[in-house]
Amino acid sequence: MSGRGNLFAALPPPGAEERFDTLLDHPAARIERIASFGHASPPGFWYDQPGDEWVMLAAGRATLVLEHADGDRETLALAAGDWVFIPAHRRHRVESTSNDAIWLAVHPGKT
Protein backbone atom coordinates (compact mmCIF):
# COMPACT_ATOMS: atom_id res chain seq x y z
CA MET A 1 0.00 0.00 0.00
CA SER A 2 1.24 3.47 -0.80
CA GLY A 3 -0.04 7.02 -0.90
CA ARG A 4 -0.86 6.94 -4.58
CA GLY A 5 -1.46 4.68 -7.53
CA ASN A 6 -3.60 4.05 -10.57
CA LEU A 7 -6.75 1.98 -10.44
CA PHE A 8 -5.99 0.40 -13.81
CA ALA A 9 -2.29 -0.31 -13.25
CA ALA A 10 -0.59 -3.52 -12.10
CA LEU A 11 -3.63 -5.64 -12.91
CA PRO A 12 -3.51 -9.42 -12.70
CA PRO A 13 -3.26 -11.27 -16.02
CA PRO A 14 -6.51 -12.23 -17.77
CA GLY A 15 -7.85 -15.49 -16.45
CA ALA A 16 -6.19 -15.10 -13.06
CA GLU A 17 -8.11 -15.52 -9.82
CA GLU A 18 -10.23 -12.62 -8.64
CA ARG A 19 -7.88 -10.22 -6.87
CA PHE A 20 -8.42 -7.80 -4.00
CA ASP A 21 -5.95 -4.95 -3.45
CA THR A 22 -6.26 -2.61 -0.49
CA LEU A 23 -5.74 0.98 -1.67
CA LEU A 24 -6.41 2.67 1.66
CA ASP A 25 -6.41 1.16 5.14
CA HIS A 26 -7.72 3.98 7.28
CA PRO A 27 -9.18 3.85 10.80
CA ALA A 28 -12.47 5.18 9.41
CA ALA A 29 -12.68 3.39 6.07
CA ARG A 30 -11.05 0.80 3.87
CA ILE A 31 -10.85 1.21 0.10
CA GLU A 32 -10.09 -1.69 -2.18
CA ARG A 33 -9.81 -2.53 -5.83
CA ILE A 34 -11.33 -5.79 -7.00
CA ALA A 35 -10.26 -7.20 -10.37
CA SER A 36 -12.98 -9.70 -11.21
CA PHE A 37 -12.10 -10.57 -14.80
CA GLY A 38 -14.95 -12.93 -15.62
CA HIS A 39 -15.39 -14.30 -12.12
CA ALA A 40 -18.76 -14.70 -10.45
CA SER A 41 -19.98 -15.74 -7.01
CA PRO A 42 -20.16 -19.54 -6.73
CA PRO A 43 -23.62 -21.02 -7.41
CA GLY A 44 -25.88 -20.52 -4.39
CA PHE A 45 -23.34 -18.29 -2.62
CA TRP A 46 -24.57 -15.01 -1.14
CA TYR A 47 -22.46 -12.32 0.47
CA ASP A 48 -23.84 -11.32 3.87
CA GLN A 49 -21.45 -8.69 5.17
CA PRO A 50 -21.33 -7.28 8.68
CA GLY A 51 -20.62 -3.75 7.42
CA ASP A 52 -21.92 -1.28 4.87
CA GLU A 53 -20.27 -1.16 1.44
CA TRP A 54 -20.26 1.41 -1.35
CA VAL A 55 -19.12 -0.18 -4.57
CA MET A 56 -18.60 1.22 -8.05
CA LEU A 57 -17.90 -0.71 -11.22
CA ALA A 58 -14.96 1.25 -12.63
CA ALA A 59 -14.51 -0.76 -15.84
CA GLY A 60 -16.26 -3.53 -17.73
CA ARG A 61 -19.70 -4.94 -17.08
CA ALA A 62 -21.23 -6.92 -14.25
CA THR A 63 -24.51 -8.32 -13.05
CA LEU A 64 -25.24 -7.88 -9.37
CA VAL A 65 -28.19 -9.44 -7.56
CA LEU A 66 -29.53 -7.94 -4.35
CA GLU A 67 -31.92 -9.76 -2.06
CA HIS A 68 -34.25 -7.45 -0.18
CA ALA A 69 -35.57 -8.02 3.32
CA ASP A 70 -38.83 -9.45 1.96
CA GLY A 71 -36.90 -12.00 -0.10
CA ASP A 72 -37.44 -10.19 -3.40
CA ARG A 73 -34.44 -10.31 -5.67
CA GLU A 74 -33.34 -7.41 -7.82
CA THR A 75 -30.92 -7.83 -10.71
CA LEU A 76 -28.72 -4.87 -11.63
CA ALA A 77 -26.87 -4.78 -14.96
CA LEU A 78 -23.88 -2.53 -14.23
CA ALA A 79 -21.66 -0.59 -16.62
CA ALA A 80 -18.61 1.55 -15.92
CA GLY A 81 -19.39 4.30 -13.42
CA ASP A 82 -22.43 2.56 -11.91
CA TRP A 83 -22.30 2.55 -8.13
CA VAL A 84 -24.47 0.93 -5.47
CA PHE A 85 -24.66 1.29 -1.72
CA ILE A 86 -25.07 -2.12 -0.09
CA PRO A 87 -26.13 -1.86 3.56
CA ALA A 88 -24.76 -4.35 6.09
CA HIS A 89 -26.43 -7.76 5.83
CA ARG A 90 -28.13 -6.97 2.51
CA ARG A 91 -27.55 -10.31 0.85
CA HIS A 92 -26.06 -10.03 -2.62
CA ARG A 93 -24.15 -11.98 -5.22
CA VAL A 94 -22.21 -11.26 -8.37
CA GLU A 95 -23.99 -13.17 -11.10
CA SER A 96 -21.41 -12.44 -13.79
CA THR A 97 -18.60 -10.08 -14.75
CA SER A 98 -16.92 -9.25 -18.04
CA ASN A 99 -13.29 -10.24 -18.39
CA ASP A 100 -12.19 -6.63 -17.82
CA ALA A 101 -14.37 -5.88 -14.78
CA ILE A 102 -12.78 -3.73 -12.09
CA TRP A 103 -14.56 -2.57 -8.93
CA LEU A 104 -13.74 0.15 -6.47
CA ALA A 105 -15.15 -0.70 -3.05
CA VAL A 106 -15.35 1.60 -0.03
CA HIS A 107 -16.03 0.03 3.37
CA PRO A 108 -16.96 2.82 5.76
CA GLY A 109 -16.21 1.85 9.32
CA LYS A 110 -13.62 -0.61 7.98
CA THR A 111 -15.73 -3.71 8.60
Place this chain on the structure above:
Amino acid sequence: MSGRGNLFAALPPPGAEERFDTLLDHPAARIERIASFGHASPPGFWYDQPGDEWVMLAAGRATLVLEHADGDRETLALAAGDWVFIPAHRRHRVESTSNDAIWLAVHPGKT
Protein backbone atom coordinates in the same frame (compact mmCIF):
# COMPACT_ATOMS: atom_id res chain seq x y z
CA MET B 1 -28.79 11.30 -2.62
CA SER B 2 -29.91 7.75 -3.33
CA GLY B 3 -28.64 4.22 -2.98
CA ARG B 4 -27.28 4.03 -6.49
CA GLY B 5 -26.22 6.06 -9.46
CA ASN B 6 -23.64 6.48 -12.19
CA LEU B 7 -20.54 8.59 -11.74
CA PHE B 8 -20.77 9.90 -15.29
CA ALA B 9 -24.51 10.63 -15.34
CA ALA B 10 -26.33 13.91 -14.72
CA LEU B 11 -23.21 15.98 -15.22
CA PRO B 12 -23.32 19.77 -15.29
CA PRO B 13 -23.06 21.38 -18.74
CA PRO B 14 -19.56 22.22 -20.02
CA GLY B 15 -18.41 25.58 -18.74
CA ALA B 16 -20.59 25.44 -15.63
CA GLU B 17 -19.20 26.09 -12.16
CA GLU B 18 -17.29 23.29 -10.49
CA ARG B 19 -19.90 21.02 -8.93
CA PHE B 20 -19.80 18.80 -5.84
CA ASP B 21 -22.35 15.99 -5.46
CA THR B 22 -22.50 13.87 -2.33
CA LEU B 23 -22.87 10.21 -3.30
CA LEU B 24 -22.71 8.77 0.19
CA ASP B 25 -23.23 10.52 3.51
CA HIS B 26 -22.28 7.87 6.04
CA PRO B 27 -21.35 8.26 9.73
CA ALA B 28 -17.89 6.87 8.93
CA ALA B 29 -17.18 8.40 5.52
CA ARG B 30 -18.46 10.82 2.93
CA ILE B 31 -18.09 10.13 -0.78
CA GLU B 32 -18.48 12.86 -3.35
CA ARG B 33 -18.19 13.44 -7.05
CA ILE B 34 -16.50 16.62 -8.22
CA ALA B 35 -17.03 17.75 -11.81
CA SER B 36 -14.18 20.21 -12.40
CA PHE B 37 -14.52 20.84 -16.14
CA GLY B 38 -11.56 23.12 -16.67
CA HIS B 39 -11.64 24.76 -13.26
CA ALA B 40 -8.55 25.28 -11.12
CA SER B 41 -7.86 26.60 -7.63
CA PRO B 42 -7.70 30.41 -7.61
CA PRO B 43 -4.18 31.84 -7.87
CA GLY B 44 -2.41 31.56 -4.52
CA PHE B 45 -5.19 29.47 -2.99
CA TRP B 46 -4.23 26.31 -1.11
CA TYR B 47 -6.56 23.72 0.36
CA ASP B 48 -5.73 22.98 3.99
CA GLN B 49 -8.30 20.44 5.09
CA PRO B 50 -8.94 19.29 8.66
CA GLY B 51 -9.49 15.67 7.56
CA ASP B 52 -7.84 13.03 5.42
CA GLU B 53 -8.96 12.64 1.81
CA TRP B 54 -8.57 9.89 -0.76
CA VAL B 55 -9.19 11.23 -4.23
CA MET B 56 -9.20 9.59 -7.64
CA LEU B 57 -9.39 11.29 -11.01
CA ALA B 58 -12.08 9.21 -12.72
CA ALA B 59 -12.03 10.97 -16.09
CA GLY B 60 -9.99 13.60 -17.88
CA ARG B 61 -6.69 15.07 -16.83
CA ALA B 62 -5.59 17.27 -13.95
CA THR B 63 -2.51 18.77 -12.38
CA LEU B 64 -2.36 18.60 -8.60
CA VAL B 65 0.30 20.30 -6.49
CA LEU B 66 1.13 19.05 -3.01
CA GLU B 67 3.14 21.02 -0.52
CA HIS B 68 5.16 18.89 1.85
CA ALA B 69 5.94 19.71 5.47
CA ASP B 70 9.37 21.06 4.51
CA GLY B 71 7.78 23.43 2.00
CA ASP B 72 8.81 21.39 -1.04
CA ARG B 73 6.18 21.34 -3.75
CA GLU B 74 5.40 18.30 -5.80
CA THR B 75 3.47 18.48 -9.07
CA LEU B 76 1.41 15.46 -10.09
CA ALA B 77 0.08 15.10 -13.63
CA LEU B 78 -2.98 12.90 -13.21
CA ALA B 79 -4.83 10.78 -15.76
CA ALA B 80 -7.97 8.68 -15.38
CA GLY B 81 -7.59 6.12 -12.61
CA ASP B 82 -4.83 7.98 -10.77
CA TRP B 83 -5.52 8.27 -7.06
CA VAL B 84 -3.78 10.09 -4.24
CA PHE B 85 -4.15 10.00 -0.48
CA ILE B 86 -3.97 13.52 0.94
CA PRO B 87 -3.45 13.54 4.72
CA ALA B 88 -5.18 16.19 6.83
CA HIS B 89 -3.48 19.58 6.59
CA ARG B 90 -1.30 18.57 3.63
CA ARG B 91 -1.62 21.78 1.65
CA HIS B 92 -2.56 21.22 -1.98
CA ARG B 93 -4.05 22.99 -4.97
CA VAL B 94 -5.48 22.03 -8.32
CA GLU B 95 -3.31 23.74 -10.88
CA SER B 96 -5.45 22.81 -13.86
CA THR B 97 -8.10 20.36 -15.06
CA SER B 98 -9.27 19.30 -18.50
CA ASN B 99 -12.79 20.24 -19.46
CA ASP B 100 -13.98 16.67 -18.82
CA ALA B 101 -12.29 16.16 -15.42
CA ILE B 102 -14.31 14.19 -12.86
CA TRP B 103 -13.03 13.29 -9.40
CA LEU B 104 -14.23 10.74 -6.90
CA ALA B 105 -13.35 11.83 -3.36
CA VAL B 106 -13.62 9.77 -0.20
CA HIS B 107 -13.45 11.58 3.14
CA PRO B 108 -12.90 8.96 5.85
CA GLY B 109 -14.16 10.17 9.19
CA LYS B 110 -16.46 12.53 7.31
CA THR B 111 -14.46 15.65 8.10
